[in-house]
Amino acid sequence: MEWDWNFVREIMPTLIQGVKITILATLLGSVLAAIVGLGIALARRSPNKALSRTVGFLAEFIRGTPLLVQLYFIFYVLPDIGILLPPLVAGVIGLGLHYGTYTAEVYRAGIDNVPRGQWEAAKACNLSARQTWTHIIIPQAIPPMIPALANYFIAMFKETPLLSAITVLELMNQAKSVANTYYRYIEPITLVGAFFLVISLFSVVLLRWLERRYGKIER
Amino acid sequence: MTQWSGYFGLILQGALVTIELTLMGSVLALFMAFVAGMGRLSRFFVLRALATAYIEFFRGTSIFVQLFWAYFVLPFIGISLTPLQAGVLALGLNVGAYAAEVVRGAIQSIGREQYEACTALNLGRWQGMRHIILPQALLVMLPTFGNNAIELLKATAVVSLISLADLTFQAQVVRAQTGNTMVPFATILVIYFILALLISWGVRSLERRMARGLDGVRV
Numbered sequence: 001m002e003w004d005w006n007f008v009r010e011i012m013p014t015l016i017q018g019v020k021i022t023i024l025a026t027l028l029g030s031v032l033a034a035i036v037g038l039g040i041a042l043a044r045r046s047p048n049k050a051l052s053r054t055v056g057f058l059a060e061f062i063r064g065t066p067l068l069v070q071l072y073f074i075f076y077v078l079p080d081i082g083i084l085l086p087p088l089v090a091g092v093i094g095l096g097l098h099y100g101t102y103t104a105e106v107y108r109a110g111i112d113n114v115p116r117g118q119w120e121a122a123k124a125c126n127l128s129a130r131q132t133w134t135h136i137i138i139p140q141a142i143p144p145m146i147p148a149l150a151n152y153f154i155a156m157f158k159e160t161p162l163l164s165a166i167t168v169l170e171l172m173n174q175a176k177s178v179a180n181t182y183y184r185y186i187e188p189i190t191l192v193g194a195f196f197l198v199i200s201l202f203s204v205v206l207l208r209w210l211e212r213r214y215g216k217i218e219r
Numbered sequence: 220m221t222q223w224s225g226y227f228g229l230i231l232q233g234a235l236v237t238i239e240l241t242l243m244g245s246v247l248a249l250f251m252a253f254v255a256g257m258g259r260l261s262r263f264f265v266l267r268a269l270a271t272a273y274i275e276f277f278r279g280t281s282i283f284v285q286l287f288w289a290y291f292v293l294p295f296i297g298i299s300l301t302p303l304q305a306g307v308l309a310l311g312l313n314v315g316a317y318a319a320e321v322v323r324g325a326i327q328s329i330g331r332e333q334y335e336a337c338t339a340l341n342l343g344r345w346q347g348m349r350h351i352i353l354p355q356a357l358l359v360m361l362p363t364f365g366n367n368a369i370e371l372l373k374a375t376a377v378v379s380l381i382s383l384a385d386l387t388f389q390a391q392v393v394r395a396q397t398g399n400t401m402v403p404f405a406t407i408l409v410i411y412f413i414l415a416l417l418i419s420w421g422v423r424s425l426e427r428r429m430a431r432g433l434d435g436v437r438v
Contacts, residue, residue: 064369064415065408066376069387073408076400161283165380172283185291193280193288200279 008187011178015191018174022160025091025170029160030153032096037103044108059101067098068162075166091163099156103149110145111137143214150210154203158196171195223402226393230403233389234410240306240375240385241414245368247311248318255315256322257348270319277316282374285309290381302383306375314371318364325359326352358429365422369415376411386410 043055062070071094078085085093114137122132164173175188251273258270277285286309293300300308329352337347379388390403397403 061408061412064373065411066373066387068376068379069390069404069408069411072387072390073404076394077404080400158281159283161281162377172287176287179291186295189284189288189292193284196280196284197276201275204279 003186004184007182007184008191011188011191014174014178015171015188015195018169018171019195021088021168021170022157025088025095025160025163025168026153026157028092029095029099029156032092033099033103033152033156034149036096036100037107040100040104041107041111044104045111059104062098063101067094067159068165070094070098071162071166087163087166087168090166091160091168095156095159095163098159099152102152102155106145106148106152107141109148110141113144114140146214147207147211150203150207154200154207157203158200161192226397226403227406229389229393230386230406230410233384233386233407234414236383236385237372237375237411238414240303240310240378240383241368241372243307244310244314244371244375247307248313248315248367248371249364251312251315252318252322255319256326259319259323260326274316274319277313278320282309282313283377283380285313286377286381302378302381305381306378306383310371310374310378313374314367317370318360318367321360321363321367322356325356328359329355358426361422361426361429365419368418368422372411372414372418 040055040059044052044059046052071091074085074094075087075090078090118136118140119132122136127135160170161172163170164176167173171192175192179185179188255270255273258266259274261267261270286305289300289309290302290305293305333351333355334347337351342351375385376387379385379391382388384392386407390407393403394400
């Protein structure tokens with residue numbers, strides 16, 4: 001079978017539709033992951049042992065199991081207990097939860113990297129816990145985290161094809177339906193790969209810029 | 220309740236396939252990691268360029284797309300793979316690309332003085348690498364290799380989508396036959412988690428073994 005440019009032109013609009021959904025899922029998933037990660041990181045620092053242990057174990061569990069199975073769980077099991085989610089919402093929740101457990105580690109490292117002296121200085125200046133966090137710790141902890149967070153968001157972007165398994169009409173699913181209609185796999189699947197490669201390469205450039213701008217996080 | 224034991228047998232069969240895939244994928248990944256990781260450090264431009272292209276390509280596109288490409292597109296250009304072969308190939312090459320960067324980083328993390336000592340002892344490039352650099356670098360690589368192996372284990376869930384009867388696939392079968400969604404999916408989540416724990420435990424004990432006798436040599 002030969003590569004057919006006419007066919008490529010024909011299926012392009014469908015694939016572009018899929019790209020939009022892919023990007024939308026990535027953006028929403030990133031926002032959710034950023035929030036969930038912060039929640040996990042804070043809960044693990046909590047003085048309440050029961051809370052920090054439970055959240056720690058749950059995070060460990062989510063990180064140790066495949067995203068695909070978690071997506072199935074959210075999409076197929078939750079309706080049994082009366083929570084019926086549209087595919088895209090289920091997908092975004094899955095991505096957000098899964099990557100939230102990774103971003104939690106980034107937050108933890110970022111917060112731990114703020115030198116002890118800063119905490120002590122805040123105490124010496126008689127700042128309340130709330131003031132310490134908002135004025136001293138968070139402004140110093142966030143910038144070094146940005147490249148590492150972006151790294152996980154790029155990784156998440158590359159996992160979005162899994163959403164096709166729960167019937168989200170993103171890029172991969174559009175490509176598969178095109179392929180099944182015309183029984184031509186070369187162009188659609190290769191184009192999906194090309195799309196991902198191009199967007200990933202751009203995001204690597206962006207990441208390098210972020211690293212230069214906000215300083216490298218130690219690995 | 221007797222019927223559940225039969226279904227559990229199905230899931231165990233799936234677990235065996237998952238373990239098999241993980242092991243074979245890890246072997247290929249390890250091989251590719253050393254070839255590409257050392258390739259990136261080569262004196263020859265062609266080898267460096269090849270290794271970089273391989274690493275960027277496989278890290279830049281999604282594992283899911285690579286798997287579909289291996290399974291659906293390769294047959295059109297005359298290479299037919301069984302689902303198992305396609306799965307091992309895609310998983311091994313993908314994770315190998317990530318692990319190659321680990322190999323490169325670990326080799327580069329060995330201090331200059333070690334290389335100078337090799338020169339002083341009149342060791343050839345290969346001898347120095349084999350007897351001095353790699354034994355030290357391996358210890359640096361191990362923990363990250365463990366994480367990569369867990370990533371590979373999680374990625375094996377994707378092969379269920381090209382009809383390979385792994386854990387996730389068998390859970391779908393059980394779900395289709397019993398109409399129960401909660402039990403099979405919860406079971407396989409636990410099995411995946413146990414497998415991930417086994418990997419991290421195995422890597423940790425391997426690390427302890429290899430670190431023996433190196434106390435005080437490195438941190």
